[in-house]
Amino acid sequence: MVEKEINALATVLLERVGQLAKEMAARIRAGSRDYHYDVVPAEELEEACRTHLGNALRALTGQVPVDTEAAARIGRRRALQNVPLPAVMTAYRIGVKYFWEAVLAEATTNPGVGSDMLVAAASAMWVLQDGITEAMVSGYHDAVAERLVAHEHERSALVEALLEGRSMDADAAWSAAEVLGVPRKGPFTVVAAEVPHIGRQALPEAAALLSRRGIRSAWRLRPDMQLGIVYLRTPRDLNDLTEVLRQHARQRVGVSPSYDDLCRTGEALRFAKVAMRGGDAESGAVTVFDDSPVAVAAAGAPDVMARVVTKVLGPIEALPAGDRELLLDTLDAWFDCGGSAEEAAKRLYVHPNTVRLRLRRIAERTGRSLTDPRGITELSLALRAVRQTPKPPSSTGTADTADN
Template identity: 45%
Template sequence: MGVASTNRGVRHGAAADAHVVELSKLMMSRAPQLGRTMADLLCRDIDAYRDGTVVTKDQVAESCAANVTFIFDSLTGGAEVDVSPAERTGTQRAVAGVPLPAVMTAYRIGFRFMWEETIAVARAAGIPTDAILDATARIFFAQETFTQAMASAYRQQLTAQIIEREEERSALVEALLAHRITDKQSLWEAADLLRLPTSGPYAVVAAELPAIGRLGLPAIENKLSARDIRSAWRLLPDLQVGIVHLRGPEMIDALVEVLRHAATARVGISPTFRDLAATSDGLRLARVAVTGKPTGDSLVSLFDDTPLAVAAVSAPEAMAKIRSQVLSRLDELPAEERTTLLDTFRAWVEAGGSANGTAAEIFCHPNTVRHRLRRIEELTARSLSRPRDLAELCLAFEVERRLP
């Protein structure tokens, strides 16, 4: 990808005197040889150029000769000078992956060599001292212009590459979420490109968007990386979604902690899974966690992957029908009474069916618990002592808890 300059050249103002023009011509005639000599020097001293695999010596020599030509062509100060060779060098080095500091170091070493050669040629040609000083000032100015053009093109190309890589990563995340990548080799390649380990555990995180153009988890990839948690993210129309790698089950607590500090809207976390092929299932459960009924004050909800919870969300339409059939009469109650009965039943299940344990949990008398449970039996026409009836009640209450 090329980089177009908004200013294709530079002017130095007043024309140089005849001695400076003479020096310029002498140096331009030596440009090809100087370029090769400078390339030998740079390939010896710059690690990124040394083995010729990233940038060949011929490419370095071509760039050095262009630099020399630019500098001494601009020395006369009369004509506008094209900076496109500098832009081309910057773009090529960015594409090749040469770090900008290494390129700047090469420019510094090359400029010093060129300046020393210029002084030697000027003295040998009998150029007056005043003309040498004038030429030196013009050389410094031209070199600065050339270097700035190169660095600007380098940064523009690097920015374009970063955007392109992020677009590729985002597309890969979407392919995994949509279950479009399934074979092992492709999954491993996808993990490598996303900078994720090739084996889990993983989890999918889904965050609501608080408003159009705003992320529910700003800068989350960097925040997780600071805790040694790798992730890759994709912005969907309604959610910000990430695939997160957890080095072990214990890392889920660190993930929740980071998400709680970062969240600006509701966030859901799927159960962990071992294979990237299960990412689409993880997204479905993360969606349930983020869109279901909230529990507590935290914006972050972790999906409980118990068999009952998974069953409750596996077929939303069928589950909603079961909930309606079982709990229809509870739905007719005043909201406060209905909530009290629902909370009592859940506490009773968590307490293993103990009225005393439930009473201690919800701060009431055991007889009050028993009375509320009998009320549930009456309203649902199901007995807590019959296994089939109890299973239906547990499933209906789980659906009530999970689905909006």
């Protein structure tokens, strides 16, 4: 009996759906002024109210099941109109409140309607509205996700175009800057990071990590590298950038010199790659091009440096692996400590005389004096080139003879 009364009530309201939609739209418009809902045209809002009311009332009459697709389409439309989801939800609450008031007003015209029927009608109506609202929110989220994916694809394509050094006219450069969220003029820098495996990011969440420090950036993943264009708003940003990179890098990372014009990004990428190769192989070294002239010089011409290594360090490279690494590590520590045997000894946990003995063996084997500027320069460049080149697995040699 109650179900028939609900069906009859819904049928009567369905005959007035046009007028109810107008009133509902007006109520929503009046109650949503502070919720950015004015971007929705009046005719469109009224049509949406007519769709929702008709959908719910036909379901209450028992004619058809509720059509959630219509709600999903409206949710998508609001997302495309950039109406915030809280504003959409506010409009729905206002609309549902009006709907229930309309049901109560119609019910009071019929003296035979009892409280049991109103309870049943309320229950049925809220079930319907829950389904409609859920479909609307789902459609809204789907549209937002699609737009974000499309925007990310656009950003990725623009980053790739800039990194490849494609020529851009002024309008294209302005558009690229707008989409990437950076100014047209820099300074900028390019970051090149080795990936741990093909298709794996070297610096996951790099953009978010930098954004927390107020640094804007855009990134692109290639099979062998992850590349980023970073806007350096202040001189301190470069320090913050390198700090973040050193905290999170697990492979080599290179940072290009700064540049002012986005159209020079391709050129900066070449410098970033050279700086990346300037770091020690199989390490998380972060090499800033302008801060590491010896490293980038050694990485700039790998084929030339391979011959330099053979010429300068060939006698050391010919030693068993243990002896070779012991001497090269000692030479590396000596350079890092500014040519101080005492400081190098502290780093290596040996006596300073042990360091001097190893350095003497290096000088004897290579024919380069560690007191002659030319010999020091040649050894430094050759050592950098060795460190930058990944070593294939080799048999382990003894280290007993290196200090003898």
